Amino acid sequence: MARLQAMLGRKPVVAVPARRIVWRRYAKEGLKYLLAVAGVLVAVTPYLYMVLHSLAPWNEVNRRFIPTELTLRSYEWLLQGSRTVAPKPWLRALLNSAIVTAGSTFLMVVCGLVVGYALSRLRFRGQQTVYNIILFQMFYPAIVLLVPTFLIVRALGLYDTYWGMIVPKAVSLWAIFMFTSFFKSIPQDIIDAARIDGLSELGIVFRIALPMSIPITTVITLFLFMERWSELLWDLIIVQDENLMTLNVLIATMSGPYGNYPGGLYAASVILTLPILILFLIFSKYFRQGFQLVLK
Amino acid sequence: MSRRMQEVRGWLMASPYLLFAIIFFFLPLLWSVVLVFSDWNLIAPDWRWVGLQNFLEALQSRRVQQAFLSSFRFMIFVVPLGLAVSLAIALLVNSLKRFQGLFAVGFFLPYLASGVAVSLVVRGALAFNSPVGRFFLNNFGYVPDWLGNPWLAILIISLMIVWKFSGYYALIFLAGLQSIPKELYEAAQIDGASSWRTFWSITLPMLYPALYSVLILMVGLMFGIFTEPYVLTKGGPDLATHTWHLEIYYQAFSALRSGYATAISTLNALAVFITVMIVRRIMERWGRNLGWVD
Numbered sequence: 001m002a003r004l005q006a007m008l009g010r011k012p013v014v015a016v017p018a019r020r021i022v023w024r025r026y027a028k029e030g031l032k033y034l035l036a037v038a039g040v041l042v043a044v045t046p047y048l049y050m051v052l053h054s055l056a057p058w059n060e061v062n063r064r065f066i067p068t069e070l071t072l073r074s075y076e077w078l079l080q081g082s083r084t085v086a087p088k089p090w091l092r093a094l095l096n097s098a099i100v101t102a103g104s105t106f107l108m109v110v111c112g113l114v115v116g117y118a119l120s121r122l123r124f125r126g127q128q129t130v131y132n133i134i135l136f137q138m139f140y141p142a143i144v145l146l147v148p149t150f151l152i153v154r155a156l157g158l159y160d161t162y163w164g165m166i167v168p169k170a171v172s173l174w175a176i177f178m179f180t181s182f183f184k185s186i187p188q189d190i191i192d193a194a195r196i197d198g199l200s201e202l203g204i205v206f207r208i209a210l211p212m213s214i215p216i217t218t219v220i221t222l223f224l225f226m227e228r229w230s231e232l233l234w235d236l237i238i239v240q241d242e243n244l245m246t247l248n249v250l251i252a253t254m255s256g257p258y259g260n261y262p263g264g265l266y267a268a269s270v271i272l273t274l275p276i277l278i279l280f281l282i283f284s285k286y287f288r289q290g291f292q293l294v295l296k
Numbered sequence: 297m298s299r300r301m302q303e304v305r306g307w308l309m310a311s312p313y314l315l316f317a318i319i320f321f322f323l324p325l326l327w328s329v330v331l332v333f334s335d336w337n338l339i340a341p342d343w344r345w346v347g348l349q350n351f352l353e354a355l356q357s358r359r360v361q362q363a364f365l366s367s368f369r370f371m372i373f374v375v376p377l378g379l380a381v382s383l384a385i386a387l388l389v390n391s392l393k394r395f396q397g398l399f400a401v402g403f404f405l406p407y408l409a410s411g412v413a414v415s416l417v418v419r420g421a422l423a424f425n426s427p428v429g430r431f432f433l434n435n436f437g438y439v440p441d442w443l444g445n446p447w448l449a450i451l452i453i454s455l456m457i458v459w460k461f462s463g464y465y466a467l468i469f470l471a472g473l474q475s476i477p478k479e480l481y482e483a484a485q486i487d488g489a490s491s492w493r494t495f496w497s498i499t500l501p502m503l504y505p506a507l508y509s510v511l512i513l514m515v516g517l518m519f520g521i522f523t524e525p526y527v528l529t530k531g532g533p534d535l536a537t538h539t540w541h542l543e544i545y546y547q548a549f550s551a552l553r554s555g556y557a558t559a560i561s562t563l564n565a566l567a568v569f570i571t572v573m574i575v576r577r578i579m580e581r582w583g584r585n586l587g588w589v590d
Contacts, residue, residue: 029393036388040402043463046409046417053420062420065427115313124306130314137321141565143520143541147548147558148324148331151338171316201305230410232523233541237549252412255419255527262420269413276408284401 047273054266061263074263078271085261088254090268093247097272100165100235100246101228107170108224109217116179117205121191131180138173150237164238165246169228175220182216183209218286222279229276247272331558338554350559360560362535363543364567366450367518369536373454375514382462382510386469387499400470403463411523414456419443419528422452443529446536453524453537457517465510472506473499501588508579515575519568540564 049065054074056067061074081087118124119131149168158164186209194204210217235249245253251268258265280287307314332351335344354360389399421428422442429439443449476499484494500507522541525531531538544564548557583589 032388032392033395036392036399036402039385039388040399040405043403043406043459046414046459047405049417049421050413062423062426111312111316114309118306118309122302122306122309124303124310127306127310130310133317134313137317140321140325141561141568143544144328144558144561144565145321145324146544146561147554148327149320150548151327151554152319152323168320171313171320176313201309226408230412232410232412232526233545237545248410248412251410251416252523252527255412255416262416262423265416266420269410269416272410273408273413276410277405280405280408281401284397287397287401287404 050266050269054270058263074267077264078267089243093245093250097246103166104169104228105225108172108175109221111171112175112179113205115176116183119180120183134173160239160241165235215286218283328558331555334555336554337552350556354560359543362538363540369450370454371518374457378458378514382465385466390473406460407464415524415527444533446533449529449537456524468510469506472503476502504588
C-alpha cells in the first residue's frame with residue numbers, strides 16, 4: 001500500500017492512525033490462525049473420539065464424549081477376550097497388515113524405479129508401445145477386472161495366502177508414471193559418467209537415480225503405503241482364514257458380530273491408525289516438498 | 297555397447313511390468329470378455345453361454361438402478377461441499393504467513409484414516425444414547441433416525457467422504473494458488489479492485505486447471521464408494537446408499553454369479569466414463585463462456 005501511494009504521489013484520503021492499522025492487521029492475522037486451528041481440530045475429532053473411547057470404561061463408551069476415567073480394559077479385551085468371548089487374533093492381524101503392506105509397497109516402489117528408469121533413460125525398440133500399454137491400463141477401469149483377477153489368483157493357488165494379497169498389488173502404474181517423468185530431469189552427464197565408471201544400469205538406478213530423488217520417492221512410498229494399508233475390497237475377498245486377515249479386514253468383519261463391544265473395536269482401530277499416522281508425521285518434512293513435485 | 301545389448305537391456309528392465317501386465321491385466325481382460333456373456337458360479341464345472349442376458353438383467357435390476365442413482369445422490373452433497381471446504385482450506389492456509397506446512401499437514405490427516413475405523417466412530421457417535429443423540433434429544437426433543445432415513449444416511453456418508461478428501465484436494469488447490477504470479481495481484485491492487493473482485497477475476501480463473509482435476513477426481517470417486525456403506529448401512533435403507541461396488545461384491549462373492557457381477561462392473565465403468573465425459577464438456581464450456589480458458 002505504502003509503495004503504491006509513493007508511486008502515485010498521493011496521500012491516503014482517509015487518514016487512519018498507523019497504530020490502529022497495525023492493530024487491525026494483527027487481529028486479522030490472529031483470527032486466521034484461530035480459524036486454521038479450529039479447522040484442524042475438526043479434522044482430527046474422529047481420531048480423538050476413537051482414542052478417548054478406546055480408553056473409556058465400557059459403560060461410558062459412546063455415552064459421554066469425554067470419559068470420566070481412563071482404563072486399558074478395551075486393549076486387554078483385544079488380547080485376552082472375556083469369559084464369553086474368545087479373543088480374535090488382533091495382534092496377528094496387525095503383523096499381517098505390516099507384512100502385506102510392506103511387501104506390496106516395496107515391490108511397487110522397486111518396480112516403479114526400474115521400469116521408470118527403463119522408460120525414461122534407455123532407448124529400445126517398442127519402448128513407446130510399453131509406455132502406451134501403461135497409459136491404456138491406467139485408464140482402463142480396474143473394477144471390470146476384479147472377478148477375473150480373483151479367478152486367476154485362485155487358479156495360481158494364491159487364494160488365502162499372503163502372496164495373494166501382495167502379488168496382484170506389486171505394481172503401481174502411478175509410481176511407474178511418476179518415476180518416468182521425474183527421471184527425465186536427471187542430467188545425462190551424470191548417467192554417462194556412472195556408465196564410464198563401470199556401473200551397471202541397475203546400479204545406476206539404485207546408486208545414482210534413487211539418491212537423487214529422495215523427496216519424491218518418499219512421497220510416492222508414503223502414498224502407496226497409505227493406500228495399501230487401508231485397502232479393504234481386495235483383501236476381503238482373497239482371504240478367508242482369520243489368521244491371515246489384515247487388521248483392516250478383521251475389524252470390518254468383526255464390526256457386525258462384535259457390535260456389542262464398541263470399546264474393543266475402537267482399541268483395534270487405534271492400533272490400525274496409529275502406525276500410519278506416526279509414519280506420516282515422521283516423513284511430513286518431505287511431504288510438502290515432494291507433493292509439489294507429484295502434482296506437476 | 298552394441299545396439300543389440302541395448303535392446304535386451306531395455307526389455308529386461310521393463311519386464312517386471314510386462315510380466316505383471318500379462319498376468320494381471322491382459323489375461324483378466326480376455327477372461328472378463330468371456331465372463332460377461334456367461335453364467336458361472338465360480339466353483340461348479342458347468343458353465344453356460346448366455347449372450348447378452350447378463351446385461352439385460354442388470355439393466356432391469358432395481359439394485360443396479362439404485363446403485364447407479366446413488367452415485368448421483370452422493371454427488372449432490374459431496375461435490376459442492378467438497379469443493380467449498382477444500383477451496384476454503386487452501387485459501388486459508390495460503391494466506392497464513394507462517395506454519396503453512398504444519399497446517400497443510402494437519403488438514404491432510406483425515407486422508408490417512410481407514411474407512412473402516414471412521415465408519416465405526418460414526419456408527420458409535422450416532423448410536424442410541426450417544427453424545428450426539430443426547431444433544432439432539434436435549435435441544436430438539438427428538439433424535440433423528442440417522443442411518444434409517446435414506447437422505448440422512450446419504451448425507452452422513454457424504455460428510456465422511458468430504459471429511460476424508462478435503463485436505464487432499466486442498467493440497468491440489470494450494471499448489472494451484474502458489475503458482476499464480478504475484479504481479480497479477482499487484483496489478484489488481486493498483487487498479488483498486490476489491491478483494492471479492494480479485495477472487496472472482498484472478499484467483500478462481502487461475503485455479504481453473506486445479507478445479508477441473510479436483511472435480512473429475514470427485515466425480516470418479518462417487519462411482520467407487522465401498523467401505524463406508526459396507527460397514528455402516530450395507531446399502532440400506534431400502535437401497536438408498538447401495539453402491540456399484542457393493543452390488544458387484546455382493547453378486548460376485550455372496551451370490552456367486554461371476555458373469556453377472558462382471559457385466560455390472562462393465563456397466564459401472566461405462567457409467568463413470570460417460571459421466572466424466574459429460575462433466576468435462578460442461579467444465580470446458582463454462583471455462584470458455586467465462587473466458588477462463590480459450
